[in-house]
Amino acid sequence: MTGSHERGRLRTSAALSALLSLGWLSGAFAGEVEILRDTDGVPHIYAGSRTDAAYALAWAQAEDNLPDILRFVTEARGRAAEAFGGEGAIASDLLIRQFGLPPIADRLYAETDPDQRAEQEAFAAGINAWLTAHPEQKPAWFDRMTGLDLTRLSKFYQVSQQVQGTARAELRRGLGRAPAAEADPGGQSNMWVVAPSRTKGGETFLVADPHLPWSGRTRWWEHQVTIGERWSYGAAFFGSLWPGIGFTQDLAWASTNNAPDNADVYRIRLHPEDDGLYFFEGDWRPVIQRTETIAVKGEPSREVVIRATHHGPIVHEDRARRQAYAVRVAGLEAVDLGRLARPYFEARDVHDMHRSNRFGDHYMWHRTGADRHGNIAYFFFLAVNERDDAFNWSLPVDGSIAATEWGPPIAWDALPVMINPPSGWIQNCNNSAYTSTERSPLRPEDFPAHLAGTSTRLSPWSRGYRASEQLAANGALEFSDMLAMARDVKAVAAPRYIAALEEAYADDPPRGDAARALDILRAWDLEASLENVATPILTTFVEVAGPIEVIGRLAPSERRARFEEALALMTARWGGIAIPQARVHGSLRGDLFTPLPGAGNESARNPFVTLFMGHARRLQGDRWIADGGSSWQMAVRYWRGGVEARTLLPYGNSEDPASPHYDDQAALFASGAFKTARLTRAEVEEALESRITLTAP
Incomplete structure (x- = not known):
């Protein structure tokens, strides 16, 4: 079942061997599963069935990141405050209770396809087997995992994103507040696909580069699963069953955030004298109210009153003004992310991919696909209901009238889909569906306006513009072009900042350091390379003056003053103004600082927008630390009847600081290189680091 790993072999303890022989760790034996780890720390699982593979997946995930898995499960159960304490954990537990997630998860799990439920139970059994074999790693606050926990994780992830992202932004806009900076942790992404008509050797390409935080719930874990003659290779979040981004011998897929309007805030009118009543269509309705108890570590339990209208739970009240705000979440009762990408394992092409998609599998995302037959595709995923486009759904809407009530869910086949466009390429870097290729067959007038963005033009300051520019300009693309694009560090938004400074000094020429900095x-x-000395100047300017929206409102004299203040700060901090990016920008893994090229998105401390992204959010000492951005890069090529791929993580495949794979990819990540994915058993055996055989229940 397990043991202490040594490079190339496995040493199993006598006590553990006894447990294995008695079958105490896995119940009724069904079949053996092998986990072969290569020298990059990637586990390759060889199983006889999907349930056996799920069991081994859990075991391998536990080896790499057990603490986070148990924490995520505990949060999804609504017991974070009891286990960890703190106001953040209490707020998390309250969110789960407000939106009634426990009974929803119970129902969805009971209705789950029996095969999928068996896989979830097998995954839970794998986690429990690891805990039994390693009792010293089991925290006092955790008992055992169940298959239901994966459905709970699915719902918690969905609602957290929709409520704390979409709905929270709508509420803050409605209250006249700026969006919270912490609402965007670098969650933007790139992907593109290219058909054989646009490639030099008749290949089909797919490149994926999700821009997400490098730790926490959205931290990627790379792996391969082989069942008989079929296999999949990709990356999943810890606590997930199948790869959210990945490929098989036939099909590759990737996703980006489509910024959907999949949650709405309703402005509620409370009764002038009775907080227990709200107004709707000429009547005063009773506010639905219940009391919940939240156990809190080290403190007395808290009694919380949860109030709701027929729209959804009330998340904010201003009783002085007799107003409240309620939130409705699309797909709350239907979406189960446990089905996400599950059918792709057997899919042979993008048409199978299209047929396998259904309402309830996804609550958001753009998705692209490419197959070994040369087909490319784009899908717009969204769980959303019909709504009246006469209303501005990006702001709180009037909750007292029937006109703002939602209609039925929009069917999956009514959403934007594009297969094999004439251009021969598709990109999506969080831009609208209608700007994903040149001469797009998709038109916004053919779809409801409230789905998401309706723009038909790309901003020149955007990643989508940069990707389209390169895909459209090159006649015959090669795989090396795909890798270069994935590592592209042209700072497309930096000209906005430079233009603002040029304007500031137009009538008052710069002198001294200001003149030297402007000359630089x-x-x-515009290359945000390790050697460049321009991005540290602009980043310090942003630190002092604020983002471009703030800079644009400053008078020329104020811009000049802030710029010169920034240059003085650079001199005090680093002894000069010509400081290479390698000195001041990078990742920090434990005590290992690794200089990084690139820049962040619009909410970063370095908001100059590059395809390859190192999203810096904090200054630590005299360095800006990137903790998000390009979070798992994958480039896939179907050619010569086969497939090959390059992949890369920012740090390594393990969250265990004692593991050799905690930070072994950091230097490669900074260098602009990739590692080759090992797809055949022979390739894995040649680079074998450890081998383990499990007996799955």
Whole structure:
């Protein structure tokens, strides 16, 4: 079942061997499963069935990141405050109770396809087997995992994103507040696919680069699963069954955030004298109210009153003004992310991929696909209901009238889909569906306006523009072009900042350091390379003056003053203004600082927008630390009847600081290189680090 790993072999303890022989760790034996780890720390699982594979997946995930898995499960159960304490954990537990997630998860799990439920139970059994074999790693606050926990995780992830992202932003706009900075942790992404008509050797390409935080719930874990003659290779979040981004011998897929309007805030009118009543269509209705108890570590339990209208739970009240705000979440009762990408294991092409998609599998995302037959595809996923486009759904809407009530769910086949467009390529870098290729066959007038963005033009300051520019300009693309694009560090939004400074000094020429700094910026090729000395100047300017929206509102004299203040800060901090990016920008893994090229998105401390993204959110000492951005890069090529791929993580495949794979990819990540994915058993055996055989229940 397990043991202490040594490079190339496995040493199993006598006590553990006794447990294995008695079958105490796995119940009724069904078949053996092998986990072969290569020298990059990637587990390759060889199983006889999907349930056996799920069991081994859990075991391998536990080896790499057990603490986070148990924490995520505990949060999804609504027991974070009891286990960990703190206001953040209490708020998390309250969210789960407000939106009634426990009974929803119970129902969805009971209705789950029996095969999928068996896989979830097998995954839970794998986690429990690891805990039994390693009792010293089991925290006092955790008992055992169940298959239901995976459905709970699915719902918690969905609602957290929809409520704390979409609905929270709508509420803050309605209250006249700026969006919270912490609402965007670098959650943007790139992907593109290219058909054989646009490639030099008749290949089909797919590139994926999700821009997400490098730790926490959205931290990627790379693996391969082989069952008989079929296999999949990809990355999943810890606590998930199948790869959210990945490929098989036939099909590759990727996703980006489509910024959907999949949650709405309703402005509620409370009765002038009775907080227990709200107004709707000429009547005063009773506010639905219940009391919940939240156990809190080290403190007395808290009694919380949860109030709701027929729209959904009330999340904010202003009783002085007799107003409240309620939230409705699309797909709350239907979406189960446990089905996400599950059918792709057997799919042979993008048409199978299309047929396998259904309402309830996804609550958001753009998705692209490419297959070994040369087909490419784009799908717009969204769980959303019909709504009246006469209302501005990006702001709180009037909850007292029937006109703002939702209609039925929009069917999956009514959403935007594009297969084999004439251009021969598709990109999506969080831009609208209608700007994903040149001469797009998709038109916004053919779909409801409230799905998501309706723009038909790309901003020149956007990643989508940069990707389209390269895909459209090159006649015959090669795989090396795909890898270069994935590592592209042209700072497409930096010209906005330079133009603002040029404007500030138009009537008052710069002198001294300001003149030297402007000369550096004018001569800069916009490449956010490790050697460049322009991005530290602009980043310090942003630190002092704020983002471009704030800078644009400053008078020229104020811009000049802030710029010169930033240059003085650079001199005090680093002894000069010509400081290479390698000195001041990078990742931090434990005590290992690794200089990084690239820049972040619009909410970063370095908001100059590059395809390859190192999203810096904090200054630690005298360095800006990137903790998000390009979070798992994958480039796939179907050619010569086969497939090959390159992949890369920011740190390594393990969250265990004692593991050799905790930070072994950091230097490669910074260098601009990739590692080759090992797809055949022979390739894995040649680079074998450890081998283990499990007996799955």
